[in-house]
Amino acid sequence: MTAVTVTRLTPLPAIDHGRAGLGGQVRSEWTKLRSVRSTWICLAIIVIGGIGLSALVTFIEADRWAHLGFADRAQFDPVRFSQTGEFLSQFVVGVLGALIVTSEYGTGSIRTTLATTSRRTTVLIAKVLVIGVVVFVVSELTAFASFFTGQAVLLAHGGKALPPGSSIIDQVRSPTIPVVSITDGAAARAVFLCGVYLLLLTLVACGLGFILRHTAGAISAFVGILLVLPLIVNILPSSFSTSFERYLPSNLGLAMILVTSRKTDFAGILLPPWQAAGLLAVYTLAVVVLAGWLLVRRDA
Amino acid sequence: MISATHLTKSYGATRAVDDLSFEVRPGVVTGFLGPNGSGKSTTMRMVMGLDRPDAGTVRIDGRSFVDLRWPLREVGALLEAKALHPGRSAFQHLWAMAQTNAIPKARVTEVLGLVGLEAVGRRRVGKYSLGMSQRLGIASALLGDPAVLLFDEPINGLDPEGILWVRTLLTGLAGEGRTVLVSSHLMSEMALTATDLVVIGRGRLIADTTVEDFIASNTEATVLLRGPDPAALATMVRTAGGGTAPASDGALLVTGLDAARIGDLAHRAGLALHELSPQQASLEEVFMDLTSDMVDFHGHTTAEVAS
Numbered sequence: 001m002t003a004v005t006v007t008r009l010t011p012l013p014a015i016d017h018g019r020a021g022l023g024g025q026v027r028s029e030w031t032k033l034r035s036v037r038s039t040w041i042c043l044a045i046i047v048i049g050g051i052g053l054s055a056l057v058t059f060i061e062a063d064r065w066a067h068l069g070f071a072d073r074a075q076f077d078p079v080r081f082s083q084t085g086e087f088l089s090q091f092v093v094g095v096l097g098a099l100i101v102t103s104e105y106g107t108g109s110i111r112t113t114l115a116t117t118s119r120r121t122t123v124l125i126a127k128v129l130v131i132g133v134v135v136f137v138v139s140e141l142t143a144f145a146s147f148f149t150g151q152a153v154l155l156a157h158g159g160k161a162l163p164p165g166s167s168i169i170d171q172v173r174s175p176t177i178p179v180v181s182i183t184d185g186a187a188a189r190a191v192f193l194c195g196v197y198l199l200l201l202t203l204v205a206c207g208l209g210f211i212l213r214h215t216a217g218a219i220s221a222f223v224g225i226l227l228v229l230p231l232i233v234n235i236l237p238s239s240f241s242t243s244f245e246r247y248l249p250s251n252l253g254l255a256m257i258l259v260t261s262r263k264t265d266f267a268g269i270l271l272p273p274w275q276a277a278g279l280l281a282v283y284t285l286a287v288v289v290l291a292g293w294l295l296v297r298r299d300a
Numbered sequence: 301m302i303s304a305t306h307l308t309k310s311y312g313a314t315r316a317v318d319d320l321s322f323e324v325r326p327g328v329v330t331g332f333l334g335p336n337g338s339g340k341s342t343t344m345r346m347v348m349g350l351d352r353p354d355a356g357t358v359r360i361d362g363r364s365f366v367d368l369r370w371p372l373r374e375v376g377a378l379l380e381a382k383a384l385h386p387g388r389s390a391f392q393h394l395w396a397m398a399q400t401n402a403i404p405k406a407r408v409t410e411v412l413g414l415v416g417l418e419a420v421g422r423r424r425v426g427k428y429s430l431g432m433s434q435r436l437g438i439a440s441a442l443l444g445d446p447a448v449l450l451f452d453e454p455i456n457g458l459d460p461e462g463i464l465w466v467r468t469l470l471t472g473l474a475g476e477g478r479t480v481l482v483s484s485h486l487m488s489e490m491a492l493t494a495t496d497l498v499v500i501g502r503g504r505l506i507a508d509t510t511v512e513d514f515i516a517s518n519t520e521a522t523v524l525l526r527g528p529d530p531a532a533l534a535t536m537v538r539t540a541g542g543g544t545a546p547a548s549d550g551a552l553l554v555t556g557l558d559a560a561r562i563g564d565l566a567h568r569a570g571l572a573l574h575e576l577s578p579q580q581a582s583l584e585e586v587f588m589d590l591t592s593d594m595v596d597f598h599g600h601t602t603a604e605v606a607s
Contacts, residue, residue, distance in 0.1 A: 008472065009414060012373070012407060012445035019369035020401045028399040035392040036385060108383030112440065115348050115377060116400035118366045300350040 020117050025126035028116070033100060033130055042096045043134075046198075047142050049092070050085030054146035055153055057084040062157040065177045073172045077260040078159075078180045079190045082150025083143060086194050086257065090201050090226065093135050097202035098218035100131045101209030110213075114300045124210060124292050128203055135202040140195035147182065147191045154179045171260065178260075186259045193256035193277055200277075200284045201226075204249075207284070210291035226250050242269070249283060252276040301326055301479055302347060302448060306356035309342055309503075316342040318503040319356070324481045324496070326447070329474045331494030331511070332483035335591050339503035340483040341379070344450050347481075348377050360448050361479075372401040372444030378437035378451045386426025390417055390436050393425060394443060401444055411439040416465075430457025438469070448479040455489060467493045487587045501591040518586045523559050526551040526575035527566070536569050537562065551575065 033039050058081040068076065104110035113123055151159075159177035162170055171178050180187045204225070208218040230250050233241045245251055246269060255276035271279065302324040309317040317339040324330045334340050345351040347358050349365025357364060360375050368374045384393060394408045412421045415435040420428075425436065434457055441449055451470070455463045470493055474480045481498075484490050490497065490511070497514050499507040507514055524547060527533050534544045534552055542557035554562060559578045566573050 008476075009410060009442060009445065012403065015370060015373070015402060020371060024400040024402060028396045031392060031396040031399060032385070032388070035389065035396070036387045038387070103385055107385050108380050109385055111345070111348070111350050111379055111383060112397065114350060116372055116397060118349065118368050118371055299352060300345070 020122075021119075022122045022125060025117065025122045026129055028113075029100070029126045029130040033134065036103070038099055038103075039096065039134075042092050042099075043138050045092050046085075046089045046135075046138055047145075050089050050142040051146050051149055053085040053088055054082045055149045057081050058150040058153045059157075062154050062159065062177055065157070070172050073174075074168050075260070076171065076178060077258060078151065078154055078178055079147065079187045079259040080257060082147045083191065083194050083257050085142065085146050086198065086253075089139065089142070089198055090253070091223065093139070093198045093202040094205040094222040094226075095219060096135060097131055097205030098209040098215060098222060100127050101206055102213065102215040102218050105209075105213040106215055111300050120295050121292050124288070124295055128206055128288060131202055131206055132199055136195060136199040139198040140192070143191045143194040144182075147187070151179050151181075168260070180259070189273060190257045190259050193273055196277055197253045197256050197280070200280050201249075201253075203284045204287050207287035207291035210295050211287070245269070246271050247279065249280060252280040256280075301361050302358065302450075302481060303362075304343070304347075304356065304358040307343065307346060307353050307358055308355040309339075309346060309351060309353050316503050317346070317353075320500065320503065320505050321356075322498045322505060322508045324479055324498065326479040327474055327477055328495035329470050329480045329482060329493050330496040330498060331490035332481050332498050332500075333487060333490055333587060334483075334485065334500040334506075336485055338500050338591075340500065341452055342503075343500075344377065344379060344452050344481075344483065347450060348375065348379070350379075370401050370444070372397065372403065372446065374444070374446050375448040375450070376441035376444055376446040377449070378434070378441045378454055380452070381430060381433040381437040381456070384425045384428075384433065384436070387424055389422050390425055390428075390439070391421045393436070394440060397440055397443055403444055407443065407445075411442050414442065415439040431459060431462055434458055435462075438466070442473075447477075449473060449481070451480070451482045453483055453485070455484070455486070463489070499587070499590065506590055515580060515586055518590065521555075521558065522579040523554045523557065523562055524551055524575060524577045524579055525554050525562060525573070527571060527573045529571060532569075532571055533566070533573075536565055536571065540565055553579070 058078070061076070061081050065076070104113055114120055117123060154177050157177055159179040161179045161181055162174060182188055182191070205218065205222045208221050212218045212221060226249060230245065230248050233245050233248060236244070246255070251270060255270035256273050258270065270276065305321050307317050307320040308315070320339070320343060332340050342351060346353050347360065347365070360368065365371065365375070390412060391408060394411065395405060398405065398408050409418070412418050415438050417432065417435055417439065420432065425433065428436065434454055438451070438454060441451065455466050458466060470480055470482060482490070482494065494511055497507060497509055497511050498505070499514070509517070525533055525537070526549070530550050530552060537544050537552070537554050537557060540557060540561070543555040545553045545555070547553045559576055563573070563576055
């Protein structure tokens, strides 16, 4: 028989104070997030796809300015165009947020994770913190980069900033394409809230991951909330739907990033930007709290 | 030490574990035996605080899992070898675990070396064979240097050398004074590795004993007897109150008398003996007898189907 030698392990120095806590879980989640390819692919799509899509849409809009009628010129929103990438990114962050949880349920490694701590909520908090910080930083950088790219595209088309205090009428009558400066308070707020919107959606997806424990299920639910829910609300009688649609997560997102066009076609329909952000944060908190409640009570 | 008291767990209408009480002592390897679906994995998940018992408690060195402050340093488990993210390397997997319990990076390298994965530690685990995954699972159980260890079917997918290695490792870990609970549906394997046994069927305790006592108390001792005059030997045995049954090649299987007594009788009667050997039922046979009515999923052999 083959001789088998088994090396003995050197004893691990004991720790007689403290306990396995949030700090260790955060470091562990960061290691796990960094060490899978899907993270880098998703982040690359947010950055490259986000900036690219924003530049492309701004380019097409700028090209058409000379041919636009009054109504279209009134809706011309240089900030919104430069944030078009957000439409793509909202689904990518949904995938990221869900995967940080459901990839562990899918493989069964969630049991390895939960066996590292006697307090399960630290696992949820660590995941929320790590994916939240990563998505927020990348989303904000992308949002601002997209904004500057978009305005650069408009300037290249002969765009000019309107004088401060200009009205929508001034914009419609302007011979040149309107360009927005980041020093415009409304623009800076819209770009900043774009990153906040993506952060909150990520955490919703993360919460859905803990609730549904299945990648396809969590992503379907996430897409359903953003795409299907508005369709259903639209089928309802308008007397009914108009009072509801402003509270839909997708419309809260719109309310957070619109600048020029909110003065015209969306006037009175959407909530003010910060209120919209606040309400979406409340929804997010509700989903995450439900996720934590279930995580502590259910068998792994 | 692991102690389970009146542990009960149902999933829907199925009772996976039913009023199960047992103790696993440190210093020896304890085999956790039962047919597939008998509740071994469920019990192990309850030890690890992953599934919540409907009733009863399970304690690790006197404490429940939720009271452990550094869980990986107190109890290590290999539950499912393939429960790994395929895109992560073994090193990254272990390092992520280590960070949760303040275990230094050097320890990760050390356990990878112990299980023989140092050369492939940086490779994605999706490419690992089942045997390599088992080794990684064993490494993760040992990561925190815990006093209590649980291994669910650790030799699945291992080659003969790997099986021998696991056996040596397990007895070595027990020899260091650790509590080692190893589940298996392979009785022969447990006969070689384990000292103590916890046997369950359909979630209920069948035996909590040692391997030796388990076999002794569940089989009638028999002795194989062979000689040039089988008829005379049979008469001799029956006269002394023993029972005989024919065995292969004209040998006799004797019940009710032990080998020493048979040898004495033969000597006195002047009968020659060619073989006198106490027969021990294998753990496998004992186990099959005990659990035959407790197996949920019966297989059928071709012979059975044909008849």
